[in-house]
Amino acid sequence: MGPWNRILDGDTYRCLLAYMIEQSMLGSDAISTVASCLLLLQVLWKTVPVVVPESRINPKYPTLDYEYILMEPVSADQPPLVVFIHGGPHSSFIADFQPYMAGLCMCGYAVMMVNYRGSIGFGQDSINSLPGNIGRQDIADVQDVVEQIVASGAVNKGKVVLIGGSHGGFLTLHAIGQFPDFYRAAVARNPVANIASMLSCSDIPDWTFTESGLDFDPSVIPTTEIYGKMLERSPLVNVDHVKTPLLLMIGAKDIRVPTSQGLELRKALEARNVPLRVLWYPDSGHPLSEVKVETDSFINIIKWFDDHII
Numbered sequence: 001m002g003p004w005n006r007i008l009d010g011d012t013y014r015c016l017l018a019y020m021i022e023q024s025m026l027g028s029d030a031i032s033t034v035a036s037c038l039l040l041l042q043v044l045w046k047t048v049p050v051v052v053p054e055s056r057i058n059p060k061y062p063t064l065d066y067e068y069i070l071m072e073p074v075s076a077d078q079p080p081l082v083v084f085i086h087g088g089p090h091s092s093f094i095a096d097f098q099p100y101m102a103g104l105c106m107c108g109y110a111v112m113m114v115n116y117r118g119s120i121g122f123g124q125d126s127i128n129s130l131p132g133n134i135g136r137q138d139i140a141d142v143q144d145v146v147e148q149i150v151a152s153g154a155v156n157k158g159k160v161v162l163i164g165g166s167h168g169g170f171l172t173l174h175a176i177g178q179f180p181d182f183y184r185a186a187v188a189r190n191p192v193a194n195i196a197s198m199l200s201c202s203d204i205p206d207w208t209f210t211e212s213g214l215d216f217d218p219s220v221i222p223t224t225e226i227y228g229k230m231l232e233r234s235p236l237v238n239v240d241h242v243k244t245p246l247l248l249m250i251g252a253k254d255i256r257v258p259t260s261q262g263l264e265l266r267k268a269l270e271a272r273n274v275p276l277r278v279l280w281y282p283d284s285g286h287p288l289s290e291v292k293v294e295t296d297s298f299i300n301i302i303k304w305f306d307d308h309i310i
Contacts, residue, residue, distance in 0.1 A: 042074040043105045047095060048145075056140055058117070061129040066117050068145050069093055071101055072110040072154075079110045080159035080309050083146050083175075083183075087166030089138060089211070090127050092119040100298065107302055110155050116141035132213020134167075135233045139174045143182075158184070159309040163301065165189030165249075166257055166286065167211075170235060173265070176246065177238025185308035187247040187301050190257045190286055193265040195230035203255045239268045245275035247304040249297055251284035277304070 049067050058064060073079060082104050086093055093113035101111045115122070116138045118130030130137060150157045161184050164172040169191025176186050192198060199208045199222060209216035212230045220226075231237060246269065250262040262278070269276050279300060284293050 043071055043102065044074055045069060045071045045095070050141075050145055052117070052141075053144070056137075056144070058129045058133070058137065061117075061125045064117050064122070064126050064129060066115055066119065066122065066126070066141055068112055068114040069095060070110065070112050070149070071105050073105050073108060076108060076110065078153065078156045079108055080161065080305070081146075081149070081155040082109045082111045082305065083142065083160065083162035084111055084113045085142060085162065085164035085168035085171045085175075086113065086115070086119070087164065087168040088120075089116075089118050089130055089134060089167040089171075090120050092121045094121075099294075103298060104302075107306075109305070112146065112149065114142045114145060131211050134211045135170070135174050135235065139171050139178060142171060143175065143179060146182075161185045161187075161305045161309065163187040163189075165191070165288070167192065169257075173235030173242075174238065176244040177235050177242050180241045180243050183244050185245045185247070185305055187249065187304060189249045189288055189297075190251055190254050191248075191261065191265070192234070192257050193261045193268075194234045194236045196227045196234065197264060198257065198261055199227075199230065201258045201260060236265065236268060239265075239272065242269065242272070242274050245304075245308050247277050247279065247300065249279045249288060249300075250281065251286060251288050251293075252280060252282045253285045256286040 047067055047069050049065060051065055052058075084093075084101065092115045101113065104111050117126050118134075118138055120127065146160065149155055150160060160182065162172055162175055163186065164170075166189070169188035170193075172186050172188045173191055173193060176183055195208050195212055199205055202208065205218075206216040208230060209226075212233055214226060214229060248262055248266065250259055252259055266276065266278055279297070281288060281293050281296075284290060288294065288297055
């Protein structure tokens with residue numbers, strides 16, 4: 001693992017801020033903004049490269065590796081861990097200020113952000129390795145490093161939770177279905193639950209084909225074989241194993257991952273008496289990015305995690 005990076009030294013930062021104010025280098029709005037950043041003085045972060053074990057090497061792309069970013073409060077001793085899974089799946093986490101992660105750290109949580117194989121920024125082979133392997137290669141990459149950090153004793157092994165949106169929600173559902181006794185709580189934002197049923201109502205039907213390892217042709221009428229391959233890769237197939245409490249956040253105007261996905265999941269979980277809470281945002285779409293919605297989401301996320309790790 002690489003060395004920790006401190007998000008600025010406290011005394012140095014305060015002296016710099018005082019000097020800038022004295023020299024009239026900051027207006028009132030900037031002063032407020034910079035002062036708010038003082039909250040982050042006690043957060044450590046590092047980027048950790050990961051070598052894929054031989055048992056999980058993709059035979060078509062055997063030289064790939066990946067990484068994760070770990071943030072942790074300085075004063076915490078074995079803090080609870082939030083595993084944050086990005087969507088796409090072809091996107092990535094970067095070493096930049098991210099309000100959700102910063103907020104989670106300031107609430108006492110360590111945060112792990114995994115750039116699994118298929119994330120952008122690691123070459124075309126990495127991207128090409130994932131279609132046809134979603135729900136398998138990506139979630140295995142995530143689970144492997146989570147288990148490693150838990151085994152190291154750096155975080156509280158009994159207080160591991162996870163969150164993700166869109167494809168990150170898809171992987172969150174896979175995680176609690178494939179590893180039903182590992183996570184204490186989960187949060188999913190507009191998650192893909194059933195690729196087969198999403199095909200006919202999403203604005204990106206090509207995604208359902210491509211990520212399932214199928215060639216997309218808009219003129220094709222799906223066959224039972226096509227639907228079967230999509231369903232095989234969907235987290236809904238593991239719903240009988242799920243017992244982790246789930247907070248489900250749905251944007252009613254989402255056309256990317258339509259509300260029918262969340263409602264289908266809700267019905268399946270309620271039929272199996274899985275602890276579930278649904279937050280329905282009537283004026284929001286896929287990102288749930290409006291200020292009021294993000295505020296409400298974050299408060300409920302923290303409360304959900306706090307309530308289930310006690």
